């Protein structure tokens with residue numbers, strides 16, 4: 749089976765700081781694989797997710813995603829793939845404070861011009877019920893707890909049925925019960941829709957529940 753992600757990074761340099769991370773780092777991921785990324789703080793885990801998720805294209809190396817060279821993709825295509833093919837659960841995935849939780853979750857559908865129909869509404873209701881955030885749908889983010897906001901960010905990330913879900917510490921602000929809800933939705937998506945799952949975490953139990961654990965090492 750072809751890889752969905754084939755990444756060969758020579759290095760990622762931060763000019764102002766004058767140092768580089770992810771030196772000679774290679775990663776290949778097959779469709780439907782569940783991969784976790786661990787490593788000490790500052791080693792480059794979030795930077796790696798940003799590269800995989802097409803948020804950062806400023807690095808030396810080659811990246812082939814869905815059989816296309818990322819360097820050859822137009823800005824529009826990068827934006828379209830970020831919205832439709834990749835679901836982000838990033839630490840700083842801020843919700844828009846002036847919109848309700850429901851409208852925040854449905855934003856990716858609006859960006860993709862997807863009409864409200866029974867299929868999208870069913871999907872929305874199913875995920876919202878599973879994660880248990882019915883009671884906050886009409887609330888604004890600032891009227892919700894941190895854990896409720898984290899669950900809403902997760903639902904927004906999966907609403908488009910992305911081919912890849914990238915999560916950065918998806919369970920960090922959650923209690924045990926909500927942690928399990930997020931993990932089970934993540935792995936259900938993987939089973940039901942063949943979604944590829946890549947998770948950055950300091951939680952070794954969560955990391956070990958993936959098919960493969962990658963440890964990023966400091967190499968400076």
Ligand SMILES: Nc1ncnc2c1ncn2[C@@H]1O[C@H](COP(=O)(O)OP(=O)(O)OP(=O)(O)O)[C@@H](O)[C@H]1O
Nearest residue numbers: 762764765769787788789790791792793794795796
């Ligand atoms: N935009 C930036 N400009 C300059 N340096 C940066 C930038 N983003 C990240 N860095 C630096 O790159 C290194 C890797 O950061 P990154 O956030 O990827 O690490 P991490 O492994 O995810 O850390 P943590 O586990 O603490 O979240 C750090 O030294 C960080 O300070």
